[in-house]
Amino acid sequence: MPIDKESVSGDLLCEAGVAHLDNAGAALMPRCVLETQIDHLRLEAAVGGYEAERLRSDQLDAVYDSVARLLNCRRDEVAIVENATVGWMMAFYSIPFEPGDRILTAEAEYASNYLAYLQIACDRGVVVETVPSTADGELCIESLRKMIDERVKLISITHVPTNGGLVNPVEEIGAIARANDILYLVDACQSAGQIPLDVDAIQCDFLSATGRKWLRGPRGVGFLYVSNRILDSLHPPMIDLFSATWIDADHYELRKDARRFENWESNYAAKLGLGSAIDYALNIGLDEIETEVSRLADILRARLGEIDGVSLHDIGKRKCGIVTFAVAGVDAAGIESGLRENGIHVSVSSPVSTLIDATRRQLPDLVRAGVHYYNREAEIDALVRCVKAMSEQGA
Ligand SMILES: Cc1ncc(COP(=O)(O)O)c(C=O)c1O
Numbered sequence: 460m461p462i463d464k465e466s467v468s469g470d471l472l473c474e475a476g477v478a479h480l481d482n483a484g485a486a487l488m489p490r491c492v493l494e495t496q497i498d499h500l501r502l503e504a505a506v507g508g509y510e511a512e513r514l515r516s517d518q519l520d521a522v523y524d525s526v527a528r529l530l531n532c533r534r535d536e537v538a539i540v541e542n543a544t545v546g547w548m549m550a551f552y553s554i555p556f557e558p559g560d561r562i563l564t565a566e567a568e569y570a571s572n573y574l575a576y577l578q579i580a581c582d583r584g585v586v587v588e589t590v591p592s593t594a595d596g597e598l599c600i601e602s603l604r605k606m607i608d609e610r611v612k613l614i615s616i617t618h619v620p621t622n623g624g625l626v627n628p629v630e631e632i633g634a635i636a637r638a639n640d641i642l643y644l645v646d647a648c649q650s651a652g653q654i655p656l657d658v659d660a661i662q663c664d665f666l667s668a669t670g671r672k673w674l675r676g677p678r679g680v681g682f683l684y685v686s687n688r689i690l691d692s693l694h695p696p697m698i699d700l701f702s703a704t705w706i707d708a709d710h711y712e713l714r715k716d717a718r719r720f721e722n723w724e725s726n727y728a729a730k731l732g733l734g735s736a737i738d739y740a741l742n743i744g745l746d747e748i749e750t751e752v753s754r755l756a757d758i759l760r761a762r763l764g765e766i767d768g769v770s771l772h773d774i775g776k777r778k779c780g781i782v783t784f785a786v787a788g789v790d791a792a793g794i795e796s797g798l799r800e801n802g803i804h805v806s807v808s809s810p811v812s813t814l815i816d817a818t819r820r821q822l823p824d825l826v827r828a829g830v831h832y833y834n835r836e837a838e839i840d841a842l843v844r845c846v847k848a849m850s851e852q853g854a
Pocket of ligand 1 (some may be wrong): 542545569617646668670
């Protein structure tokens with residue numbers, strides 16, 4: 460069923476005249492997500508944080524069910540953490556790498572992830588290798604297959620990179636990881652909320668994501684999926700009195716579930732907001748969301764492609780809602796600020812956020828527009844008009 464745009468628009472709190480197309484940065488929360496958080500903050504102010512937590516324990520518990528429904532996993536496979544990076548790091552740094560182990564990743568890997576590979580490479584003598592991309596731009600499955608040997612300890616892939624509309628074939632990669640019994644970590648930060656995710660189909664051991672982007676949740680909250688298949692074989696890189704119990708002077712016991720990757724204190728209002736955002740997305744339907752996001756992104760790419768001097772930089776056979784482009788004669792920051800003056804929000808994607816891919820393709824700073832299902836074609840028209848005018852002035 461197509462998305463009911465009127466009803467979705469009714470839940471927006473966006474200022475009149477603003478076209479928010481920075482959904483790859485942070486999307487707009489629907490009203491219910493905001494209200495859920497305000498409601499909890501009011502309760503905390505009224506009765507204190509601990510009492511508020513006790514009173515809302517059922518709702519807080521239900522957030523794990525919401526994440527589990529989103530990912531098709533079990534609630535005990537979910538940890539709710541501060542952001543995607545914390546989730547990803549807790550997974551990555553729990554892997555007992557040894558000298559000579561190999562990490563295989565994609566060319567469009569996210570900077571923070573790659574920095575962690577480099578640190579572990581330096582610290583433990585691990586080898587980091589990027590799997591070449593196909594001519595279309597996604598990770599090449601054939602090349603990956605050929606690179607597999609018994610030294611590959613981890614395949615770690617960003618599903619949708621921060622710098623463009625590419626969607627990597629995470630299911631095909633997962634089939635190879637599973638067949639060879641290799642750990643598989645998926646960064647779904649830019650896909651959660653715009654593309655359906657099924658960890659059974661992906662066959663990953665870990666998957667990390669954030670609240671504030673396509674899921675339309677609050678800032679400062681994210682989650683990590685850890686498969687029960689591997690949970691007991693890994694130790695979190697750090698523990699506290701929440702993730703473990705102090706048994707006696709010499710011993711502790713880890714929690715039995717994925718929450719061993721959490722720590723004691725957290726932002727309960729944001730956690731409840733995340734649950735509300737996920738329920739909102741599930742209620743619309745992730746298939747429906749993906750269809751509408753792709754439709755709008757296709758329109759935006761086609762329209763931008765008609766402007767002289769505009770080059771589009773999204774690669775991959777399958778593309779999503781992130782649209783990146785450059786304008787000859789005007790730098791990306793200039794386009795971003797020109798659009799902002801006209802009430803249109805986009806962001807700039809710098810080469811250092813995906814250095815391997817950006818170097819290979821010799822990418823400059825790019826303008827990044829992320830279209831969500833609540834955006835209107837009129838907003839796309841407005842962006843295209845402004846870019847055309849700036850391109851003509853810059854030429
Ligand atoms: C692909 C990708 N992974 C991870 C992150 C980090 O997410 P967070 O800021 O929630 O830690 C981002 C943020 O832009 C991202 O684009």
